[in-house]
Structures are given as structure tokens and as C-alpha cells.
Amino acid sequence: MLNRGVTFKGDLEGLIIILNDELEFDYIKEELRSKFIQAGDFFDDDLMVRVKLGRRGLTTKQKNELLEIFREQRGISVIEFINNDNRFVDSKEEGDTLLVKRTIRSGQTVRFEGNIVILGDVNPGAEIVAEGDIVVMGHFRGIAHAGAKGDTSATISAFRLEPTQLRIANYITRAPDIPPNSPDTPEIASLKGKHIIIDYLRK
Amino acid sequence: MAGKAYVITSGKGGVGKTTTTANLGTGLAKLGKKVVLIDADIGLRNLDVVLGLENRIVYDIVDVVEGNCRLEQALIKDKRYSSLCLLPAAQTRDKTAVNPEQMAELTDQLREEFDYIIIDCPAGIEQGFKNAIAGADEAVVVTTPEVSAVRDADRIIGMLEAEGVHDPQLIINRVRIDMINRGDMMDIEDMIEILAIKLLGIVPEDEKIVVSTNKGEPVVLSDNTRSGEAFWNITRRIEGEEVPLINLEEGLLNKIKRLVGLG
Numbered sequence: 001m002l003n004r005g006v007t008f009k010g011d012l013e014g015l016i017i018i019l020n021d022e023l024e025f026d027y028i029k030e031e032l033r034s035k036f037i038q039a040g041d042f043f044d045d046d047l048m049v050r051v052k053l054g055r056r057g058l059t060t061k062q063k064n065e066l067l068e069i070f071r072e073q074r075g076i077s078v079i080e081f082i083n084n085d086n087r088f089v090d091s092k093e094e095g096d097t098l099l100v101k102r103t104i105r106s107g108q109t110v111r112f113e114g115n116i117v118i119l120g121d122v123n124p125g126a127e128i129v130a131e132g133d134i135v136v137m138g139h140f141r142g143i144a145h146a147g148a149k150g151d152t153s154a155t156i157s158a159f160r161l162e163p164t165q166l167r168i169a170n171y172i173t174r175a176p177d178i179p180p181n182s183p184d185t186p187e188i189a190s191l192k193g194k195h196i197i198i199d200y201l202r203k
Numbered sequence: 204m205a206g207k208a209y210v211i212t213s214g215k216g217g218v219g220k221t222t223t224t225a226n227l228g229t230g231l232a233k234l235g236k237k238v239v240l241i242d243a244d245i246g247l248r249n250l251d252v253v254l255g256l257e258n259r260i261v262y263d264i265v266d267v268v269e270g271n272c273r274l275e276q277a278l279i280k281d282k283r284y285s286s287l288c289l290l291p292a293a294q295t296r297d298k299t300a301v302n303p304e305q306m307a308e309l310t311d312q313l314r315e316e317f318d319y320i321i322i323d324c325p326a327g328i329e330q331g332f333k334n335a336i337a338g339a340d341e342a343v344v345v346t347t348p349e350v351s352a353v354r355d356a357d358r359i360i361g362m363l364e365a366e367g368v369h370d371p372q373l374i375i376n377r378v379r380i381d382m383i384n385r386g387d388m389m390d391i392e393d394m395i396e397i398l399a400i401k402l403l404g405i406v407p408e409d410e411k412i413v414v415s416t417n418k419g420e421p422v423v424l425s426d427n428t429r430s431g432e433a434f435w436n437i438t439r440r441i442e443g444e445e446v447p448l449i450n451l452e453e454g455l456l457n458k459i460k461r462l463v464g465l466g
């Protein structure tokens with residue numbers, strides 16, 4: 001098979017896969033599959049992938065077929081499909097999640113169209129903004145905005161939840177001026193009516 | 204009504220610009236004045252923490268300048284005095300997010316609402332400094348009795364004059380009279396001689412400052428702290444009252460009185 005339908009490129013943010021828009025979809029699909037087989041275990045864990053489609057439009061079925069191929073690859077998550085207008089064809093797949101393995105410090109922001117998981121602490125002055133849920137496997141002391149595009153079912157949870165400020169969809173709450181004694185246990189913040197409430201994480 | 208804009212600056216970091224801004228602002232509000240504090244230290248904001256207002260920040264100065272919100276939406280009311288407001292800096296941006304023209308325009312807008320605009324300048328002489336002084340009518344230079352701090356203060360006074368901010372006033376912070384007496388700290392008289400600007404006040408070194416900063420309660424509101432008393436006196440001098448210098452030590456006081464023409 002001539003390898004001219006699928007091109008792999010890397011940049012600072014991860015992997016870019018360019019799909020030649022002049023070739024048949026089935027041909028592209030097979031070539032993508034065989035490229036992954038050739039690559040073997042070459043790809044790192046939590047590699048972010050952007051798929052460039054050129055002028056091609058995708059049906060839902062075609063998109064799911066592509067996603068299926070990516071799912072078979074361990075450690076690869078598709079971040080977005082981009083067509084020629086540089087417009088997101090699909091930015092938020094259910095379960096699209098950004099994993100960040102470091103401490104987020106004052107002045108740093110993590111922004112993502114899906115969910116965000118932080119393996120580390122979030123310090124005061126740091127900001128996490130997600131369109132979906134936010135999970136912090138560590139101390140959360142900064143500002144979190146979950147459901148940033150208006151999803152009122154979004155939640156913010158952390159091993160230790162001691163935020164400066166929490167925002168879910170269009171609602172906002174701040175820490176009391178006299179810091180309460182936080183329980184030494186994981187907690188979750190969610191919207192109940194118009195109020196953000198914090199509860200033990202019991203799942 | 205046109206408010207007066209003061210910039211609190213120093214050149215060197217860690218000499219007490221933010222502490223001075225918080226205390227002067229709170230002091231003026233206590234005197235019943237309408238005061239707005241501007242944190243010009245974009246990317247390294249602290250004034251909100253020193254005032255205990257960090258958890259209230261939604262919009263900041265960069266949001267105002269970029270038109271993401273109205274000016275009033277970014278102003279945070281103080282917990283203690285409703286006539287005191289804070290315009291916080293952005294933490295996730297840097298000094299280039301705002302330019303001097305925008306700062307001058309912002310200050311002019313605030314002048315209509317407030318009696319005093321107090322701008323907390325970042326350390327250094329780069330864009331942050333130029334932004335901070337752009338809208339200022341008056342300057343207060345903070346220094347400590349150390350050769351390096353005085354050297355930087357001198358540089359800053361020169362730059363202020365070059366930028367058209369004339370007759371800055373001096374605050375000497377973190378003074379330890381016991382060390383001066385032993386000859387281990389720069390003499391206040393010598394400092395004033397070098398810098399040759401009007402002395403606005405002397406603030407003694409006080410461990411209460413650390414407590415007050417960590418708790419987010421300006422020391423000017425506390426009774427019986429030496430530093431609080433000094434900041435209160437500075438506040439009243441800004442308001443035009445003639446207040447004698449804090450009694451650090453009799454001999455020294457008289458010397459200074461002579462220097463500033465009070466004795």
C-alpha cells in the first residue's frame with residue numbers, strides 16, 4: 001500500500017495526524033490502522049492528538065469509525081478534529097479528558113474543552129477552566145471553573161478541596177473569610193439549584 | 204470632584220510598597236475618604252492578599268482594559284470600609300497586557316468617583332513601573348535603611364522626575380533604632396541627605412506587620428502597634444495635617460524635626 005493518505009507530525013502540544021482529503025475514506029481508514037500497527041508501542045501515554053481533515057467533512061458514522069481506531073491505541077486521546085476553516089468539527093467528545101501530571105502554580109492556567117484531571121496540587125492563584133468536570137488528585141487551593149460553557153451538571157472534586165473560589169456554569173462561590181476546618185477527606189462541589197454545595201466524595 | 208492619584212514605588216522589591224499601599228488606603232478610608240487601590244503588579248499580584256480580598260476576585264485590571272467587563276464590575280469593595288475599593292491585577296498575565304496610555308485613561312476615569320487613587324507599583328524600572336506612574340499626580344517613594352534600597356530609591360526619584368512626576372515624598376520603612384544607634388544601620392539623616400526629598404514618615408520594623416499581612420488585616424487598624432501608629436500618622440500627613448514624627452528616640456526625633464523644619 002502506498003503511504004500517502006495519512007501523515008503523522010509532532011508539535012509541542014502533541015501529535016497531528018493529517019488525513020489526505022482527496023482519497024477515499026475507507027482507504028484512509030485502513031492506512032491509519034496499518035500505521036498504528038507499524039508504530040507499535042511507540043506512542044507515549046496521554047499523547048494528545050489533533051486530526052486535520054482538510055476539506056473533508058465527516059459523517060457521524062465515519063467519525064465514530066476513526067475514534068474506534070484511536071481507542072484501540074493505548075494512551076492516545078483525540079483532542080479535536082479540525083477541517084480547513086480551522087473550525088472545530090467536534091471538540092467535545094463525551095469523556096474527552098485532559099490529564100495533567102504536575103503541580104499547577106500561581107499564575108498558571110489550564111483550559112480545556114472537555115474534562116480536566118490534575119495529578120498534583122493546584123496552588124492559590126492558579127486557575128483551572130473546563131467545559132466539563134474537574135478532578136484534582138491532590139490539594140486544590142486555587143480557582144476552578146467547571147462547565148465553563150454553561151453545563152450546570154459539571155462538578156469539581158479534589159482529594160482536599162480548599163479553593164479560593166469555585167465556579168460552575170454561571171454560578172460562583174468563594175471561600176469563607178475565616179477558613180473552616182476542612183475535613184481530611186476527598187470532597188465534591190456541584191450545583192444544587194442556584195448554589196454551589198460541597199459534599200463528601202463517596203463514590 | 205477630581206481625585207488625586209498617588210503611586211507608591213521603590214525600585215527595589217520587598218521594602219514595603221504593598222504594605223504601605225494597603226495601610227495608606229485603609230487609613231484614608233477610615234478618615235471617611237473615598238479611596239481606590241490599583242494593583243499594578245500584573246502577574247505577581249499581592250495587594251488582594253494583604254487586604255484579605257483574594258477570594259472575591261472575578262474580574263481584574265486586564266479584563267477592564269480589554270473590555271471583558273465594565274470598570275465597576277472589577278472593583279472589589281473592602282470588607283471593613285465600603286468607601287475603599289480594590290482594582291486587582293491579573294495573575295495569569297504579564298506587564299505587557301496593559302500600556303501606560305490605558306493606565307492613564309483608567310486613572311482619569313476613577314478620578315471622577317474617588318478622592319484618592321493609590322497605585323501599588325511593581326518592583327523594577329521596566330514596563331510595570333511605567334504603567335504604574337502613567338496616571339499618577341504624586342509619588343511616594345518607599346525605602347529601607349539599606350545601601351541597596353537607597354541606591355534604587357535614588358534611581359527611581361530620577362526616573363519619576365524625568366517622567367514628569369515631581370516632588371516625590373519619602374517613607375523610610377523597617378527602621379530599627381537599636382541598630383542605628385550601634386551604627387549597624389544607615390542613619391536616617393544620611394538617607395535624607397542623599398535622597399533630598401520631603402520626608403513623609405518613618406515606620407519602625409515591627410513583627411506585627413508579618414501577622415497583619417498573613418491575616419489580611421492592615422496594621423493601621425490595630426491599636427497599640429508602632430508600625431500601625433506610623434502609618435496612621437502618614438495617612439494624616441497625606442490629608443494635610445501636621446503630625447510630628449513618631450517618637451523613635453528622643454535625640455533622633457529632634458534631629459529629624461530640624462531636618463524637616465518642624466522643630
